[in-house]
Amino acid sequence: MLRIFKEDLTTPQNFVVTLELVPARESFGRSTETLLGIASDAFTDGRVSAVSITDNPGGNPSLSPDVLGYEIFKLGLDVIVHFTCRDTNRMGMESRALQLARMGMKNVLALTGDYSGKGYGGRGTPVFDLDSVLLTGMLKSLSGKMASSGDPDPFFTGCAVSPFKSLKAEQVAQYRKMDKKIDAGASFVITQLGYNAQNFEDLIQYHTGKNAHIPIIGSVNLLSPRAARAMNRGRVPGVFVSDELFNKVVSEWQEPRKGLKKAVERAAKLGAILKGLGFRGIHIGGVHRSFKTVAAILDRMDQLQDAWPDYLGEFVQGKKKNSEDSDAQALPGGIKKEKASLKEMLLDHIPYKMLNSAHDLFFNQSATMAPVYKSLASVLEKYNKTWVLKRCLEDPLKKTFLSCQSCGDCAIQHIGFLCPESGCPKHTRNGPCGGSTEGRCEVYPDQLCIWVRAYQRLAHVNSLATFLQDRVPPRRWELNKTSSWVNFHLDKNIQSRMAGTRDQAASEIGSQGE
Incomplete structure (x- = not known):
């Protein structure tokens, strides 16, 4: 059955x-x-x-x-x-x-x-x-x-x-993106793998406060030297194994039987902790040879589960030190204001203020001049002259400030005025993937994740409430290589579809109330 x-x-x-x-x-x-x-x-x-x-x-x-x-x-x-x-x-x-x-x-x-x-x-x-x-x-x-x-x-x-992030910007993004996934229709959550009980506890407290109706499952793993090495060296995105834990695992597996027994014990203890913390289940990984290992983990969990608080101290070696302010660890709170470096000012804060001001002036559909811009866009479209605006004004400005890829369906206002097409190898418009390490991109480690940069930009102007606030629709490929400015004023781009989504949601809520 x-x-x-x-x-x-x-x-x-x-x-x-x-x-x-x-x-x-x-x-x-x-x-x-x-x-x-x-x-x-x-x-x-x-x-x-x-x-x-x-x-x-x-x-x-x-x-x-x-x-x-x-x-x-x-x-x-x-x-x-x-x-x-x-x-x-x-x-x-x-x-x-x-x-x-x-x-x-x-x-x-x-x-x-x-x-x-x-x-x-x-x-x-x-x-x-x-x-x-x-x-x-x-x-x-x-x-x-x-x-x-x-x-x-x-x-x-x-x-x-992934609750195992070192920067507050990364962790806030992970939590808020989880909320967006649940809002989009996710019915359960599975965590990434990590070995810090505090991170698991922080996650379950946050999740219970916002989405208690959604079951959440915590990951445990049969940690072998090969797997620990890959995780320690960042080859498994979103997972963290400290040098201390990696060296300990390698030492334990000098004798394979002893190493396997220690790995089963570690997995069982973490499983018991997760159950004690209130997770609705565990997700076991790292078993590739025999179900007997899974059975051994579950049997040992049964023996340990009542004493789970005693093992919390063993699961701190996977903790990454938060490299931001120590007095602002709680996710709902603010961020300690520090003087920005010259590099941050030139690359992030000054461009953000310029682009934000330009957006308010030219791309605000409730602005006084919005009807004029719409009329101009209609004329350019009617006479097939949108390319003039794009080639002579839009492209030079956007390529200079954003490395614009001419998608025609611009989403920069949702990412702190950073371009997801040129700035993110996965083109994410609804929050970061789980693969960043120390705020660095999974694919290009020499670059900061654009969502970390967006967080920093918004924190600098006290606008973190808007961070990952909107669910952004998928890119419209039929607009590729067209003018995003014209598309905006003619309601062809993301903003018109987001308005439609909000109207539909409001209608559904109203009908449910009836």
């Missing part, structure tokens, strides 16, 4: 266990058969509600989670399919979602995804046509369409959050 993950997780008294499987770069072979064996044993054991299957982890090709998941699904064990935005555009993602629905696999973990790794002949093209917030919204929309066509079961969509 199939175990239903959704039913298990939404039953308040349940503590749910899920298990992450990582397919190899093979369609047949020992690795794939091992994963199927682990899944079969998990079903027989009965304590695992679902297995989650990664989607080309690290951006490298592997067996599709859809086909492997379907084989496991037919065994009777429920499946959570990881669904990233990296490899296909929005049409491909919608097609894949319909395929999953047809196969009956409705549990989806919606992710932006790691940057592209190496495939046939080298690195693949990173697509990122949508981000995780927009993907979540797309799955919610599809669920409505499926219901109208006779499929009563919607997607059960989850999202991820």
Whole structure:
């Protein structure tokens, strides 16, 4: 009989266990058969509600989670399919979602995804046509369409959050983006992996205060030297393993049996802590050979769970020191004002003030001159002369200040007047991915994440309340290489669609009230 993950997780008294499987770069072979064996044993054991299957982890090709998941699904064990935005555009993602629905696999973990790794002949093209917030919204929309066509079961969509960040800007962004994903339709949350109990406690307190109705699952891992090395060196985005913990793991595994026993003990203690803190379940990763290891972790958790507070002190080695002000750690609070460096003033604060002022003057639809600008845009459009404005004025200014890519659907006002197309390799318009380290971009570590820069810009002018406030619609590719200024005043771009979304939401709220 199939175990239903959704039913298990939404039953308040349940503590749910899920298990992450990582397919190899093979369609047949020992690795794939091992994963199927682990899944079969998990079903027989009965304590695992679902297995989650990664989607080309690290951006490298592997067996599709859809086909492997379907084989496991037919065994009777429920499946959570990881669904990233990296490899296909929005049409491909919608097609894949319909395929999953047809196969009956409705549990989806919606992710932006790691940057592209190496495939046939080298690195693949990173697509990122949508981000995780927009993907979540797309799955919610599809669920409505499926219901109208006779499929009563919607997607059960989850999202991820990384609470293990060193900068306050990064952590605030992670929390607020989690809120946006939930607002877009996410029904459960799975954390990234880390070894600092305080970070887990901060997250559950924040989440309980804002989204207590949404179950949250904490990640634990069977930490081997190989995995610890990759995490310690930043090769697994969003995960942090300190030098201290890495060296400890390497020492423990000098004797493999001792190392495995220590790894099981560490995973079990963290699992007991998560249960004690109020997480609704645990997500076990790092098991690649046998389900016996999972069973050992769960058995040991049962023995330890009543004494979980005693182990809190062991889980501090993964903590990153917050490199910002120590007196402003609470997320709802402000940030300590410090004198900005000359570099920050030239690259961030002065450009922000200039662009913000220009936006208020020329791109405010309630401004006095807005009708005049709209009339001018209409004339240019009518006589096919928008290219004159774009080539002679818009491009020189925007390329100089923003490295503009001429998307025609400008979203800079939502990112502290930074361009997501030129400034972010994943083109994120709804908040950062989870891959930054010390505020640095996952893909280009010599650059600050544009969302960290946006936070700093807004903090400097005391406008953090607007940080990650809006859910920004996907880019309209039909506007590519056209004038975003004209598009703005003719209501073709993001702003008109955001207004429509707000009006629709208000209408839905009103009808529910009736």
